[in-house]
Amino acid sequence: MTPDSFSDLALCLVCVGILYRCWWLQADRAALGLAGLLIGLAAALGVLRFSTWTEIGELVKGIHQFASVLAAVAGFPMLALGIVRPDSTVARHRAGAWWCAFVIGGFGIAVWVLGFKPWAQLVPALSTLSILVALRKPNAGGDRLLRALGVGFLFAGFTAVVLLTPTDVVFGMVTRVQLLHYALVIGLPLLVIGAPRVNS
Amino acid sequence: MPQKNFPVNPILYAIPVFMLTVALEAFWAWRRHGNRIVDVGGRTRPIYQFADAMSSLQIGVLSRIAAAFPRLLTVGIYVLVYQQFAVTSWDKSNPLAWLLALLLYDFFYYWKHRANHEVRIMWAGHVTHHNSEYFNLSTALRQSSTTFVFDWMFYLPMAVLGVPPEMWIAAGLIDLLYQYWTHTELIGRLGWFDRVFVSPSNHRVHHGQNDYCIDCNYGGILILWDRLFGTFEDERPEPIVYGVRTPLASVDPLWGNLHYYALIWRDFRAARGIDAKLDAIFAPPSGWRDEKLGHFEPLEFQRYEIKIGKRLARYVTAQYAITVVCLCVFLYRFPHWTVTQSMLAGLWIVIGLTALAAMMAGRRWGAPLEIARWAAAIAVAWALVG
Numbered sequence: 001m002t003p004d005s006f007s008d009l010a011l012c013l014v015c016v017g018i019l020y021r022c023w024w025l026q027a028d029r030a031a032l033g034l035a036g037l038l039i040g041l042a043a044a045l046g047v048l049r050f051s052t053w054t055e056i057g058e059l060v061k062g063i064h065q066f067a068s069v070l071a072a073v074a075g076f077p078m079l080a081l082g083i084v085r086p087d088s089t090v091a092r093h094r095a096g097a098w099w100c101a102f103v104i105g106g107f108g109i110a111v112w113v114l115g116f117k118p119w120a121q122l123v124p125a126l127s128t129l130s131i132l133v134a135l136r137k138p139n140a141g142g143d144r145l146l147r148a149l150g151v152g153f154l155f156a157g158f159t160a161v162v163l164l165t166p167t168d169v170v171f172g173m174v175t176r177v178q179l180l181h182y183a184l185v186i187g188l189p190l191l192v193i194g195a196p197r198v199n200s
Numbered sequence: 201m202p203q204k205n206f207p208v209n210p211i212l213y214a215i216p217v218f219m220l221t222v223a224l225e226a227f228w229a230w231r232r233h234g235n236r237i238v239d240v241g242g243r244t245r246p247i248y249q250f251a252d253a254m255s256s257l258q259i260g261v262l263s264r265i266a267a268a269f270p271r272l273l274t275v276g277i278y279v280l281v282y283q284q285f286a287v288t289s290w291d292k293s294n295p296l297a298w299l300l301a302l303l304l305y306d307f308f309y310y311w312k313h314r315a316n317h318e319v320r321i322m323w324a325g326h327v328t329h330h331n332s333e334y335f336n337l338s339t340a341l342r343q344s345s346t347t348f349v350f351d352w353m354f355y356l357p358m359a360v361l362g363v364p365p366e367m368w369i370a371a372g373l374i375d376l377l378y379q380y381w382t383h384t385e386l387i388g389r390l391g392w393f394d395r396v397f398v399s400p401s402n403h404r405v406h407h408g409q410n411d412y413c414i415d416c417n418y419g420g421i422l423i424l425w426d427r428l429f430g431t432f433e434d435e436r437p438e439p440i441v442y443g444v445r446t447p448l449a450s451v452d453p454l455w456g457n458l459h460y461y462a463l464i465w466r467d468f469r470a471a472r473g474i475d476a477k478l479d480a481i482f483a484p485p486s487g488w489r490d491e492k493l494g495h496f497e498p499l500e501f502q503r504y505e506i507k508i509g510k511r512l513a514r515y516v517t518a519q520y521a522i523t524v525v526c527l528c529v530f531l532y533r534f535p536h537w538t539v540t541q542s543m544l545a546g547l548w549i550v551i552g553l554t555a556l557a558a559m560m561a562g563r564r565w566g567a568p569l570e571i572a573r574w575a576a577a578i579a580v581a582w583a584l585v586g
Contacts (some may be wrong), residue, residue, distance in 0.1 A: 062285040066360045088475035097320045100482050108354030113280035152374050 001051065007157025007181035008046030014185050018192050022082070023094075028198045030084035030097035031090070034120035036192075038075035038101065039184070066109075072099045072120040072145040073108025079188075080127035082194045083147065092198060100178045121161070129152045131191065138179065146194025157183025201214035209271070210373055211264060211289070218380070219524060222257070222337045228386060229336070235482040237385055240498040246334070247385055250513055251506050251560055252336040255451035257520060258553045259328060260341030261360055261527050262453045264302045265546045267348055276350040278368060288362040298370070302421075303354065305371035309420035312354035314431065319482045322350050327485075331456055331501045335407055335441035340383035345457045345521045359560050374470040375420045379403075389435065398423050401435045408440035411496055414486055441498045446485075449504045451453075452557045508560055516556050523552055533584075541584055548573065548580045 001009070018036030022029035032068035034177070045064035049057045078101050081091050085149040090096035111119045132151045135144055229235050239245040290297045316326035325347035332339045350359040360370055381387075382403040389401045398419045406417035416433040419425045426432035446463065448456055467480040486493050508516070530545050537545070551573050558566030 059287055062287045063360055066281070066285040085478070088478050089488060090475075090478045093488055095318060095484065096478075096482050096488070099322075100478070102315070102353065102484075103319075103321070103350065106350065106356070107351075108275050109281065109356060109523060113277060122551055138257055 003178055004050035004175070005047050005052075007178040007185075008043045008050060010027065010185045011181045012040050012043035012047055014188055017186060022192065026198075027094075028092040029082060029086070029195075030092060030094040031078045031086075031100075033094075033194055034097045034101050035075045035082060036188075038105075038190070039071045040069075040073075040077065042071040043181070046109045067175055069109060069112050069120050070105050073112065073123045075104030076127035077101075077104050078126040078193065079080035080130045081193060083131050083142075086196050086198045121158070124154075127194060128158070134150075140196050142192035142196035146190045150190030150194060153164030153190065157181075157187065209264075209268065209531045209534065213526060214377060215528055215531075216495055218260075218337075221380075222253075223342070223387060225337045225384060230428075238439055240441060240501075243505070245331065248336055248338070249334055249503075249505070251451050251508055252334050252504075254516055254520060254560065255338065255453065255557065256332050256524065257454065258451075258523075258557060259453045259456050260343055261523055262457065262550060262553055263328075263343035263345045264527060264532060265549055266345030266457075267488075268531065268542070268546070270348045274348055275365065275369070277352055278355065278359050279365050281356050282362075282365060286359045286362040287360065288360050290364055290367060291392055292364060292367065298367060301358070301367040302371045302374055304358055304489055305368065306419070306421045307425060308354045308358065310374055310418050310422075310425040310429070311349060313420065315350070315416040316347065317418065320464055320483055320485055321462075321481045322347070322573055323378065323485045324325075325349065325457075325466055325578060327446075328457050329446055330397065330407060330444050331448040332407075333447075335383060335385050335404060335440075335442045337383055339407070339442075340380045346461075360368075378421050386394070388391045388530065394423070395427075396424060397421060397567035402426075404431050404440055404442075405435050405537075407442050409443055409445055409501075410441055410498060411493070413440060414493060415484075425494075433437070439498070441496070442502050443501075443503075445494075445496065447504060451506065451560050453553050462496040464504070470561070500584075512559060516560060518557055519552065523549060524557075526552075537584065544580055544583055548576065 017035045019033055019040060022036060023033030042064065045060050045067050048060045049064040051057060054072060078097060081088070081097075081100070085091055092101050108119060128151055131147065132155075135148055135151070158172075160176050160179040160183070164170070164179070166176065169175060170179060171184075196197060226235075226248045230454050233247060235246050235248055236244040237247050275391045277563055290301065292562065293566045294296075313326075318508055325344045328344040328346075329339075332342055334507050347489050355368060355372075359365075363371075379398065381418045382398050382400050384400050384403065386401040390399050393399055394401045398417070398421055402419075405413050407413075412433055416431045417423065417426050418431055423432060445462070448459055450456060450459070458487055471480050527547075530542075530549065532547075534542055555566055555570040559570060560566075
C-alpha cells in the first residue's frame with residue numbers, strides 16, 4: 001500500500017463512519033450522510049487508484065478524478081447544509097438531499113470541465129466558511145468547540161493544498177494531498193459530532 | 201458566428217412521421233369511435249379536442265426551437281466529461297455495446313424522469329408535457345422547452361463509463377422515439393408486454409391524476425425499472441383523468457412552459473428563511489414522503505375547454521402546417537446560420553405560435569400580432585437569405 005492509498009483509506013473509513021451514523025442511525029441527517037457518501041466514494045476509488053495494483057489504478061483513474069471533483073463541488077456543500085441548516089427539509093429528507101446534491105454536483109462538474117478548475121477548491125472553501133460564520137449563532141446548538149476545531153482542520157488542509165506544490169514534502173513524509181486527507185480525517189468527524197441537533 | 205461541423209438535428213427526419221401518425225390517429229378516433237371515449241361517471245369525452253391538440257403541437261414546435269440553441273453546450277459537456285474522465289472507450293463496431301448503451305441510457309432516463317416528477321424545479325420544466333387533459337399522440341409531442349437545463353446531468357455517468365457521444369446521442373434518440381407510440385388511448389392492454397416494456401396502458405397511468413396514478417411508471421423503454429424500484433402501477437378499470445392537479449388552463453405555449461416557474465418564484469419570494477426557500481425549489485410537487493397527498497375526486501374535475509369557430513380552426517390548422525415547414529427549414533439551416541439569424545428565425549416562429557394561441561383563446565391582441573408577424577416576414581426572410 002502506497003502512502004497516497006493509505007491516506008485515502010483512512011479518509012474512506014472515516015466517511016463510512018459518517019455514513020453509518022448519519023444515514024442509518026439517524027435518518028434525519030441525510031445531507032451529512034450524503035456528504036460522507038460522496039467524499040468516501042472518492043476516497044475509496046483513491047485507495048484503488050494509488051494501490052500497488054497498477055492495472056486497477058489505471059482503470060479507475062477517470063472515475064476517481066470524477067468522484068473527487070463531485071465530492072468537492074457537491075459533498076462539501078451538503079456537509080455545510082447539514083451543519084448550518086440541519087432542520088431544513090432538504091437536509092433531513094434523503095430524496096431532498098440527494099436531488100439537491102445532484103443539481104449542485106451537475107453544475108459543478110459542468111463548470112469544472114468547461115475550464116473553471118478552481119471551482120473545485122472554491123466550493124469546499126466557501127462551504128467551510130459558511131460553517132465558520134454559522135458558529136457565531138449562539139443558539140445553534142451542538143458542540144461549537146468541536147465544530148470550530150473541525151473548521152480549523154479543514155482550513156489547514158485547504159491551505160496546505162494552496163501553498164504547497166505537488167512535490168513538496170512536510171514532516172519528512174507527507175505530501176500536500178495526503179496532508180489534506182489527514183486534515184479531513186480529523187476535521188470531518190469533529191464537524192459531524194459537533195453538528196447541531198435536528199429539532200423538527 | 202457560423203456553427204459549422206454541427207450535424208443536422210435528427211428529429212428533422214421524424215417530423216413528417218409525427219405529423220402523419222397524429223393525423224392517422226385522429227382519423228381513426230373519429231372513424232372508429234366517433235372521437236368519444238368513456239369518461240368518469242359513465243359519461244363520454246372527446247379523444248381529440250382541437251384546442252388541446254393544437255396547443256400540444258405548438259408546444260412541440262417551441263420545444264424543438266428552444267432545444268436547438270443549448271444543444272451544442274449540453275452535448276459539449278458530455279463530450280468534455282467523456283474526454284477527461286472516461287475509464288475506457290466502448291467499441292462502436294460491437295452491436296452488443298450499442299445495446300448495452302441503450303440499456304444504460306434507459307436506466308438513467310428512469311432516474312431523470314423520476315427526478316422530473318419529484319423535484320419542484322425539475323417538475324417546472326416537465327409539467328409542460330403533463331398539462332394536457334387529453335391523451336393522444338399530440339400529447340407525446342408536447343415537450344418542454346426548459347428541461348435541457350438539468351437533463352444532461354443524468355447521463356454524465358455514461359460518459360465516465362466510456363460510452364462514446366455518438367452512442368449516447370443514438371440511444372437518446374431511440375429512447376425518445378420509442379415513447380411516442382405509448383401516448384394513445386386507442387391501444388388497450390398488451391398482456392406480458394405491459395409488464396416488461398413501457399406501453400400505452402402503463403403510460404396512461406403515468407399521465408393520470410387519479411390518486412393511484414401519482415408518481416409512478418417513469419420508465420422510458422423498460423417498465424422493469426419501475427418494478428425494480430417500486431414505482432410501478434398497473435392500469436385499473438376506473439377511467440383515468442389526465443392532466444395535473446395545478447391546471448394550466450391556457451393554450452399559450454410560452455405560459456405552458458413557464459407557469460410552474462412563476463409558481464416557484466412566487467413561493468420562493470413568499471418563503472421566510474433559507475429552509476423554506478430551499479423547499480420552494482427542491483421539495484417534491486406532491487409533498488415529502490411523510491406528508492399526505494390530497495385526495496383527487498375524478499367526478500369533480502372540470503376540463504379546460506375553449507370554443508373555436510370552424511373558420512378560425514381552419515386558419516390555425518393551415519398556419520400550423522406552415523409553421524411545421526418553417527420549423528423544418530429552421531432545423532435544417534440551423535447549423536449554417538449565424539446565432540443572430542437563428543435567433544431571428546426562432547423568434548419569428550415563436551411569435552407566430554403565441555399569436556395563434558392568443559387567437560384561439562379569444563385575446564384581442566392575437567390577430568394584430570399575427571398581422572404584424574406576417575408583415576415582418578419579408579424582412580425576416582431577407583435577413584436569413586441575405
